[in-house]
Amino acid sequence: MEPLTEKQQKIFKFIEGRLRDGTPPSQREIARHFGLAQNSVYQIVSYLKQKGYLSDVGGHRGLRLSAEYVKAVQQNKGVPLVGQVAAGGPILAEQNIEGYVDIKQLLGLSDDVFLLKVRGDSMVDEGIMDGDYVAVKPANRVENGQIAVVLLDDEATVKKVYVQKNRIALKGANRSTGYKTQYVKRGDKDIRIIGKVTGCIRTLK
Numbered sequence: 001m002e003p004l005t006e007k008q009q010k011i012f013k014f015i016e017g018r019l020r021d022g023t024p025p026s027q028r029e030i031a032r033h034f035g036l037a038q039n040s041v042y043q044i045v046s047y048l049k050q051k052g053y054l055s056d057v058g059g060h061r062g063l064r065l066s067a068e069y070v071k072a073v074q075q076n077k078g079v080p081l082v083g084q085v086a087a088g089g090p091i092l093a094e095q096n097i098e099g100y101v102d103i104k105q106l107l108g109l110s111d112d113v114f115l116l117k118v119r120g121d122s123m124v125d126e127g128i129m130d131g132d133y134v135a136v137k138p139a140n141r142v143e144n145g146q147i148a149v150v151l152l153d154d155e156a157t158v159k160k161v162y163v164q165k166n167r168i169a170l171k172g173a174n175r176s177t178g179y180k181t182q183y184v185k186r187g188d189k190d191i192r193i194i195g196k197v198t199g200c201i202r203t204l205k
Contacts, residue, residue, distance in 0.1 A: 001068060002051040010034070011044050012053055015063055024061040113137050113198065116149055116156065122172035122179050123147070123158055128200050134158060135199040140192070147197040153189050158197060 004012060011030060018025045025033075031041040045063070048054040052068040115133045126147060128134060134149070141163070142148045148161045150170060159170035159182075166186055172179035184191050 001053070001072060004048075004051065004053070008044055008047055008051075011041070012048055015045075015048075015054065016065065019063070019065060024063055026061050109135055109199070110137065114195075115201065116158070118158055121177070122174050125173035125175060126160075128158065128173075128197075129202070133201040134197045135201070136195040137198050138195040142193060142196045149194040149197065151190075151192045151194050152184065153191075156194065161193065 011034065014030065014033060015025060027038060027041045027045060030036075030045070031038045034041070045054065049056065049066075052066050054069075055064050055066040056062045057064055113135050116136050118128055118130060118132045118134055121130050128147075134147075136149050139148075142161055144162045145160055147158065150157050150159060150161060150168075152170075157170065159172055162169040162171065168184050168186070168191060170182040170184065172181070
């Protein structure tokens with residue numbers, strides 16, 4: 001995609017923000033916001049279309065993000081924000097997409113956080129189900145009782161961690177199955193705390 005001039009970029013960001021809010025602007029509103037003549041706005045919007053940033057579905061407020069721009073942003077930012085959806089039409093049609101939301105920003109995750117898929121049901125009493133994703137903040141130590149990801153002989157496990165004098169206790173949270181606390185003596189196995197669990201993302205099945 002062609003780069004934008006400073007003025008084009010400012011106007012495009014304004015249009016993109018309005019689309020994200022679900023209120024597509026008219027060219028008259030754009031002109032009023034920037035204190036420009038409507039003819040100037042018409043010309044700038046035409047450039048934004050030519051450069052592949054905007055498309056027009058017709059009407060007084062017909063500006064939309066172009067399919068080319070949407071695809072580029074999707075690859076970099078992730079989750080599409082859908083506005084109005086026409087009955088019987090494809091949900092992710094370009095005219096329905098008003099912007100994109102960074103999933104990390106949406107969930108309030110820091111840049112160093114990563115997601116780990118959970119296997120098993122040993123933590124269901126803490127609301128962590130088989131197949132969920134936990135958000136993990138890297139750390140090599142945690143406070144006793146915190147839920148953490150521990151690497152045990154090259155296998156990652158999610159448990160409550162208790163660091164004791166000469167051993168580490170890994171405690172599950174599933175009263176119905178009666179999982180026993182696992183105790184690992186220092187030196188017996190290769191054990192390492194990978195990070196603290198800061199959240200859980202539920203998967204839909």
